[in-house]
Amino acid sequence: MTKNTIAEKLVTAGIKPTRIRVALATMLLSGKDQHVTADSVVSIARQKGIRTSVASVYNTLNQFADCGLLKRIIVDHGPIFFDTNTDNHYHVYHENSGTLTDLPAETLQITGIDEIPRTGTITGVDVIIRVSA
Amino acid sequence: MTKNTIAEKLVTAGIKPTRIRVALATMLLSGKDQHVTADSVVSIARQKGIRTSVASVYNTLNQFADCGLLKRIIVDHGPIFFDTNTDNHYHVYHENSGTLTDLPAETLQITGIDEIPRTGTITGVDVIIRVSA
């Protein structure tokens, strides 16, 4: 049942629901919001008995991100975080632990974005609040 | 004259004004605001006849950033940008060209930061508006 809706979600996003894609989508897209790295996904997948590789995980995560099922978050030059919450929202980065937490869009009010000088369309507004203990 | 004030600026920041440090500081801190990468600094420096190496440029830029003379900007997994404008401000990232432009702090009004749930102190608020042609 869940598997069906996950597979459908992939099809709707324009991705063929293959074995690992469904496996990773089930891991990532059917539970609660989480921030994962490619490495953590490989570990979790293997714990669950899913046989896969780093390359396939990167391929899959990038496909998911490219079609809007995941959001990429860049906080520093370390690993890229993938956010399963694709709603418009912001992030708090805890520098000591290297972890992220979500900040719902309502928490911050940002005005003036429409007035910025630009050519083209805005594809994203990334806000990261860095905190240190 | 300029050299003296640059050297003094380094001393004030707690850095001993050595040959490349003064050379790079002169390149970066005495003109107008710019966004550079380690690689671009090496190129520019060599064009100006300054003999240096990638390692020294990284060392120097990191020292400058650590003591507040430059700001690091992370936009993606590519090279780190160093911003010579250390005032509180935000950025527009032009995805097609891979370039950054500044957005003065007054351009955006962000309210609600004080109310976010956190432990510790806020060490930075990074805002990157991504635009694509």
Add this chain to the structure above:
DNA sequence: GTCAGTGCAAACCCTTTGCAGAAAG
């Protein structure tokens, strides 16, 4: 049987590090 998907290993880019030589006081 065909063709996309997968996994391994190697390549890749950017950054940092180890160490010997150079420079500054």
Add this chain to the structure above:
DNA sequence: CTTTCTGCAAAGGGTTTGCACTGAC
């Protein structure tokens, strides 16, 4: 002379790529 700085080359971390194998229709 001593100590720090510099530069080269090698190592390092994270991601992507090339290519043969697998698996689904």
